[in-house]
Amino acid sequence: MNTIICDTCGHHNKEGTTICEKCGKPLNQDTQKTLLNMRYDGTAIRSKTRNRSIIDKTWNFFSSIKVGVTLIALALIASAIGTIYPQETYIPQTVDPSEHYRDQYGIPGQIYYQLGFHNLYGSLWYMILIALIGISIFIVSIDRGVPLYRALKHQAIKRHPKFLKGQKLYGEYSDYTEEDKQQLLQHLKQRRYKITEKDGHYLAEKNRFSRWGPYVNHLGLIIFLAATLLRFIPSMYVDESMWVREGETEVIPGTNQEYYIENQQFIFEVYGDREEDEIFETALENNGAIVPRHYETKAAIYQDTSDKEVISEPELEEIKRGEIIVNQPIKFDHFHIYQDSYQLNEFQSMSFKLHETEDADEEAILEFTVDLVDPERVYEFDNGYRIELNDYFPDYELSDGRPRTTTNYPRNPGFVFFVYGPDTEEAEVSFLAIGQNLAAGENQYKLSLTDFDVRNVSGLTVRKDLTLPFLGLGAFIFMIGLIQGMYWQHRRVWIHPTADRIYIACHTNKNWFGMKSEYEKITEGTPFTEIVDQENKNE
């Protein structure tokens, strides 16, 4: 590799260096008219020096700020497009997306769907975009971080006069005493500058750590992005949902049949029935609908302790009991169970009686109860009657003149019963649903609903997310780096005495206003107060 030899001190600098590593003399002749570029203290950045192999080219591509900014801009635009219409997860579950977007939003909606924007954030190309940003951050951090670290660690105290003259804040003073200089150093110390000296030259420096801010925050981002990928490792992440009816115990999905949950009670409260709700009166009136105040599931968690090797009945042992409330999930063995939704007053059972159609008193010949979750098919009675449940629609609706069920939950049950009397061969057909009681032809017997039981169903989400600690770590490191880089600035003051005068130059990586006002304070009572902002002078 080529080297550049400094014509003042003879130091061999790496190709691409703009300021001599040893003495600080600007190596590039044209930089002398303008201010020095102090971004990386003039060190050779890999991407600025090597451009030969394909690896160099790829490296240079990703370490360019322009490319990085372009990638972020693309992600920004893509993200915005994803909010034009609702994403697939936010449209009703029951509809077919291919029809929904067309029906709701017309031609633009259809195009949106066909381009895959309805599932944008999970799409391959969006993930590739984010991955490219990640790669770019990784490469740029090495590309610039390493040389910057080296340059700051080995920086020379004694710098070439041209180095000082190339700084934005620069002053030359001839009329001063030794005491003035000592006072200046004293003030610098008071303001917590670290002072190093060589041959009467001084370097005062503070807050160098803030220079690592961007590298720390980028590291945090990389950890965060890597942690999002951990989700694809099966044992790291479980996302299931379940419905549990009051009084029932169900196996918890995603736990390999190991855990069970019992819904002991579901509690539901709304606003408006307590005295302290008076304050919400207007809001509730304007809203119209009921507003839930609180809902929770009183639950017990069981573990199956039976031997898994042999097929056997589960042996349940209670391991936890408590409330599952929105914002307060129940936790066990890395699993979190969240209160998600609810179904109030789902039918549990319905009771019917049979009587003669003609009988005005509707005296019961027999009575029976149908369990709506697991109904029996045949009901036999001692007096010779028999009733068959021929068809059952848990969530009945009429579609094109035919009955069908929309869900498997008994929300609006419909029944087709076959009634056999003690002496009838032929069955009489009855259809019953809420508010409907139809007979096929002229029936001798009639069925009527006498009673029903309801109960609440709790909708729960089961989560296990072992990626969270890593995500949290990434986010934490990111914040630390951000604060470190944004709320502190790396400030340096060089003091360079010559035979008849003293040169002073200041540098800060940002917040020049703060540097200038600090300089005023440092030089108070000394003859060094006037310093020139050479950038303004040039304009």
Added chain:
Amino acid sequence: MDYLSLSGTLLYTAFILYLVAVIFFAATVRDKRQEKQFTFVNKFAITVTSVGFLSQLGYFITRWIAAGHAPVSNMFEFVTFFSMMLVLALIILYAIYKVALLPLFTLPLVLIIIGYASVFPREITPLVPSLQSHWLWIHVTTVALGEAILAISFVAGVIYLIRQIDQQKSTYRTKWLEIVMYSIISTIAFIVVTTTFSLTGYEAEFVYTVEATEDREETQASLIYHLPAIFGKSDAELVTDGRMDALLPAPDWLHGEDAAKKLNTLVWSLAVGLILYLLIRLFARKRVAALIQPSLRRTNPELLDEICYRSIAIGFPVFTLGGLIFASIWAQEAWQRYWGWDPKEVWALITWFFYAIFLHLRLTRGWHGERSAWLAVIGFAIIMFNLIVVNLVFAGLHSYAQ
């Protein structure tokens, strides 16, 4: 006096104090006497501003006591809180830079925002279970503070642009700057129009049929307009006597029950804004920015540029903490996922991306000064878009309009 009305009074007091402070800051800038003599007026003005802030803080605390939960749970409360944070951000940056123009331009913006907030229903709303979490106020207050600090960069950027853009001839830059001026005037128009019609008690009811769906029968629904209807729902019929019927149907690609009404309000604001804007142009015979420019001559553009950048440097970490990190922690607790790609979340991410772009571009020399000021204006537009459009138009978990 009960807490609720006390809180109303305190908010009103804050509003008046900010107004007084603007007048004093204006005096310091207008006056051409020696700098030194105004430091007293400056100090007085910033003291009035701070007292106004304390009064608004009093509003916040008393309303919290009255409601039993942090008053950041509906549009009125959030926008008011945002205005309060804007004053806090202003006080912080004024303490650093002592530039009187900053409060002179920020406080009117604060007044407009409080005015905007007061257009929304002011009653206390109950909290649904997912909002019953301390993260509600932790998250919302940090986001609001972050956005407010970022908004200061918009103010500094606008002052910079008015100061720097050559008004001798008409260019793209003068045109875009006029669009910014016109947007601000339209916001004022929105407040004026809605307040005027609400004071006169204007109400016009439109009735329309909601088609039957699988689980719902055909029903009648009504839409109540508080402004005369320019745009109406295409199939709705006016039922209030003596009110103006809709002049035009709203285009059908607008969805949602309220879309026509929102469009109507928007059109009213833009139209009245345009009238106000044209009146100013007519009387001044100058662009609005050109009208303001002479009084900014004495300011230092480099310092404005620095404030513009610095407020983003200070605001970005606060915004990240509140808008992304606290938001994710809460989302994990309440909705079982730290990130759900809800429009509001996505727009917070977009805001974040945007300011990250700003910071990276700023590392290159060419993006200082005017370009950076334009970026600050765009950034504020994104924040406002998230606050207004996303809340009111996109339905989602965060929608205050629901």
